[in-house]
Amino acid sequence: MSGSVVLLHLAGAVALMLFATRMVKTGVERAYGDVLRLKLRGTMQNPILAVLAGTALAIALQSSTAVTLLVGSFAGAGIVSGMAGQLAVRGAEIGSALVVKLLTFDLSLIVPICLITGTVMFMATERRDWRQVGRILIGVGLLLLSLGMIGQASEPLRESQLLPVIIDYFKGDPVTAYLLAALATWLFQSSIAAVLLMTTLAGRGFIPPELGIVLVLGVNLGSSIIAPLLTRNAEPGVRVVPVGNLLMRGLGSLVMLTLFLGFKPPIAFLGSTVPDQIVNAHILFNIIILLAGLPLAGLVYRASEKIVALGAKPQPAEAFQVTELSALNEAALNVPSQALANATREVVRVCETVEIMLKRVIDLYEQADEDKIRALAALDDRVDQKHAAIKLYLAKVTKNSLTEDEALRCQELIGACVKLEQVGDIIVRNMLPLVRKKMERGLEFTPEGWRELTAFHASVLANARLAFNVLISSDAETARQIVEEKDRLRDREKETSRAHFERLRDGSPNSIETSSIHLDTIRDLKQINSLLASMTYPVLEKRGLLSDSRLKAM
Known part of the structure; x- marks a missing residue:
């Protein structure tokens, strides 16, 4: 041989x-x-x-x-x-x-x-x-x-x-x-x-x-x-x-x-x-x-x-840095139109911070550490501070004589600010504990489960960006699209839960270990989407496109 x-x-x-x-x-x-x-x-x-x-x-x-x-x-x-x-x-x-x-x-x-x-x-x-x-x-x-x-x-x-x-x-x-x-x-x-x-x-x-x-x-x-x-x-x-x-x-x-x-x-x-x-x-x-x-x-x-x-590569001092700026100019309080414009700019900045939080939280499910978790939680503190400052500023604006449109806009901004603060709380108080639980127990999602979570999150993030645009543009068609997407997302939640329970029946170890995290994350994302969709309701109500419980048929 x-x-x-x-x-x-x-x-x-x-x-x-x-x-x-x-x-x-x-x-x-x-x-x-x-x-x-x-x-x-x-x-x-x-x-x-x-x-x-x-x-x-x-x-x-x-x-x-x-x-x-x-x-x-x-x-x-x-x-x-x-x-x-x-x-x-x-x-x-x-x-x-x-x-x-x-x-x-x-x-x-x-x-x-x-x-x-x-x-x-x-x-x-x-x-x-x-x-x-x-x-x-x-x-x-x-x-x-x-x-x-x-x-x-x-x-x-x-x-x-x-x-x-x-x-x-x-x-x-x-x-x-x-x-x-x-x-x-x-x-x-x-x-x-x-x-x-x-x-x-x-x-x-x-x-x-x-x-x-x-x-x-x-x-x-x-x-x-x-x-x-x-x-x-x-x-x-x-x-x-x-x-x-x-x-x-x-x-x-x-x-x-x-x-x-x-x-x-x-x-x-x-x-x-x-x-x-x-x-x-x-x-x-x-x-x-x-x-x-x-x-x-x-x-x-x-x-x-x-x-x-x-x-080691040098790390930035803060993982999720957002520049501190304020558009709440006290000198403009006597001119309601200017004051409302200032408040709108500040609410938009809150939208940007919430978008960063929503975008980054899904990354922590895959790779988390305490520094990133603390940095994300710090952004919620910033949202809370801005929320309080905006409410106080708008309360001062209402001391002036406002037109009907200005009064409605004031209420719309206050409502949006409250909902953004609630979204931040859901991310920090509900989702970050799930991130910690997954990290501390060394758990892993199944490939199918992770794909479902990331796809669901991507839809919510896309809706969030549209909702933030509606806050500025007051575009009724975009607002209607967001509310319709809310109904579709509800159906996707049911389908995702059904697929998850099928994996549980098959005895997938990863599905069993991560079951509560998977379902709770889907629930939190759905709640966030509902809050963001409700930010567009004033635009639809103003045009008579929203009934007491749902969109009117066209």
Whole structure:
């Protein structure tokens, strides 16, 4: 068999291993991801439980990187402390190493059992949880099958004349071997896959024990780089835990490499075979890093914060800045037409602030932090202040003799101002608590549910802009369009609720977790739309287009 054919078979076997690893990971995330997240978050306050929870979650997800990213998001949201996050990641690395140990046993009999059972479960039912368990079993079967394929594909390499030359080169240049292993792990995006590949090749006699230790240390360096690169554009708080893992595990692997090459300690105690020595060295290294990480957790966390702060982009002093201006000129109070124009300008500014609040609140459902929440709440304080100032100003205007149109305009502005203040209260008192609830519990909407929410929000935002235009233009046709849209939005609310309850009946975990948030948000947006639509009623009433309860037929 030619060398190119051998490499092709080997590459195919490695590709199957990577696919199977990802298949198991996604199956566990979809079936039990929310439960595992809640369990992890609930045990993060105790250092020992944090380590154990990280270990268990890494075994379940077959990925320490996934745990690092999850814990980093918790730390960024303020749900857990950074030091507790560091300990959970230490446990995750040990869990990942234990998965490798488990998969090195002879599990060939399990392959057909997993494939048959998993396929039956996946194809025989439409229940989401059973299908995901089937996916997990198929992934485990394919993963074990791929290990056998790697061994079979590499068998012809025993007769290669080039391979011993390459191995001898790397034995003489351990630094290059260390960096190459790190690069391969980063490309695989999985330390489990990288160590399994090495143990399989070592079992065929291709990797000597000393070189295997060097490669294991390189794997740990490469694995520690993955999460910081994936979170490089995230919020600073999210990046602290991955950077701390890089400091402990990455620098730890470099220190251990230096000590290993300098003292050349015996490695026979790690196992009787080279594969056992490689796997046990991987476990031992992560135990050492865990033990060293316990007293150093505080120091590493502070160093991580400083490193993240050095690379952080400067943030504006206030996330949602609105320039403070006032058009309420006291000198114009004796001229009602001018005073009403001034009040209109000020109400328009309130409209702009409310529009910013309405536009930004939906973004916080997707990515929130305390600074943005406080900044949005501060805008409501500004709305309240302007509302009070406008009412006082218009009260002074009414002391003058007003025409009928001026009196109606005064009442229209007061009514609009009251409704805008109510919209701000709904956003801050109703919707922001929902944002906090979602953030603190680490919940996620289903893709369908999120699309429904964003589409509903987009319609309300579009109606808000039209309502603000009517306040200035008094255009009856636009006002009529807004009120008609209010009826259509009521029907959309019913359709959205119906679709949501269908997902609940199907047992979608994300729908169950976010049910109250989803329904309450739709209700709040509908109430906001009703308030904004009612701002246009004076225009319709003036033209006789509004009955007591609805639009008149034309």
